[in-house]
Amino acid sequence: MNYRASDFGRVAVLMGGWSAEREVSLVSGRAVLDGLRARGVDAVGIDFDREVVDRLRAGGCERVFNVVHGRGGEDGQLQGLLEIAGIPYTGSGVLGSALSMDKYRTKLVWQALGLPTPAFVLLESEADLARAEALGFPLMVKAALEGSSIGVYRVDDHAGLREAWQEAAACNSHVMAERCISGSEYTASILGEQALPLIRLETPREFYDYEAKYQANDTRYHIPCGLEPAEESALQALSLRAFAALGASGWGRVDLMRDEAGQPWLIEVNTVPGMTDHSLVPMAARAVGIDFPELVWQILTQTMERQHGE
Numbered sequence: 001m002n003y004r005a006s007d008f009g010r011v012a013v014l015m016g017g018w019s020a021e022r023e024v025s026l027v028s029g030r031a032v033l034d035g036l037r038a039r040g041v042d043a044v045g046i047d048f049d050r051e052v053v054d055r056l057r058a059g060g061c062e063r064v065f066n067v068v069h070g071r072g073g074e075d076g077q078l079q080g081l082l083e084i085a086g087i088p089y090t091g092s093g094v095l096g097s098a099l100s101m102d103k104y105r106t107k108l109v110w111q112a113l114g115l116p117t118p119a120f121v122l123l124e125s126e127a128d129l130a131r132a133e134a135l136g137f138p139l140m141v142k143a144a145l146e147g148s149s150i151g152v153y154r155v156d157d158h159a160g161l162r163e164a165w166q167e168a169a170a171c172n173s174h175v176m177a178e179r180c181i182s183g184s185e186y187t188a189s190i191l192g193e194q195a196l197p198l199i200r201l202e203t204p205r206e207f208y209d210y211e212a213k214y215q216a217n218d219t220r221y222h223i224p225c226g227l228e229p230a231e232e233s234a235l236q237a238l239s240l241r242a243f244a245a246l247g248a249s250g251w252g253r254v255d256l257m258r259d260e261a262g263q264p265w266l267i268e269v270n271t272v273p274g275m276t277d278h279s280l281v282p283m284a285a286r287a288v289g290i291d292f293p294e295l296v297w298q299i300l301t302q303t304m305e306r307q308h309g310e
Contacts, residue, residue: 005040009062016047019070028275035296064089075101096247132177143171183259188239189284195236196284
């Protein structure tokens with residue numbers, strides 16, 4: 001269905017919040033706000049706090065474009081609040097948001113469905129470090145409830161493992177260790193029912209960390225990704241299946257590796273990915289002729305389709 005900007009009413013772009021990703025979210029939010037306004041949408045920016053429903057109603061906002069990264073905005077809490085308030089919003093619902101935000105439970109679901117994901121263990125105490133070592137070094141240690149590679153470390157020995165576990169646990173999150181995959185890193189952006197062209201990520205750092213994502217100028221983004229069409233299609237199909245398996249919907253991003261033998265490995269899902277000038281979803285959209293204002297327009301229209309059951 002073709003919508004007019006006036007059909008959406010006043011749209012609140014929620015950004016900021018209180019997670020470790022607050023600053024990135026503010027940058028994403030300002031970009032989304034500009035993109036919606038470029039298409040004539042009556043959009044206002046709101047810094048997400050615990051009085052958000054009152055502020056939405058006081059401002060006459062009829063729907064929400066959610067770009068709050070991390071805890072509070074990406075983990076089902078905001079989604080549940082908006083469901084109770086009856087306010088349509090972009091992106092995944094409560095279940096898909098909560099599952100996808102938790103890297104450990106994400107992998108439990110994929111493992112149960114037979115989807116390929118690197119071997120992993122939950123680190124609940126120092127006694128679990130031996131179980132992690134049994135996976136073989138190198139390992140990735142991750143704060144399971146953070147995004148933007150916050151609380152993520154690559155380790156090569158016992159001392160590094162113990163230190164990384166302590167650092168990740170300081171993020172107020174449960175921690176997991178995961179077998180490190182040697183190979184190429186890809187990301188699949190999801191828009192509606194389609195996976196956009198894959199992007200192959202290349203960084204001189206040990207992995208695609210926070211600095212590589214948002215600050216470095218030496219990160220390289222390959223699109224086309226360099227795979228044969230059939231290989232890329234297979235990874236796109238796997239990404240769509242992995243996304244749907246978590247109950248995720250609307251838009252998002254699936255990160256995966258491809259080892260030296262060509263075996264794909266699912267890593268994680270983002271249900272409110274970055275929308276900054278370094279961000280991957282806008283980059284993938286541009287590759288198929290979707291500019292930024294059109295991208296945020298298409299994401300916003302999903303709130304109408306969900307609201308009216310289209």
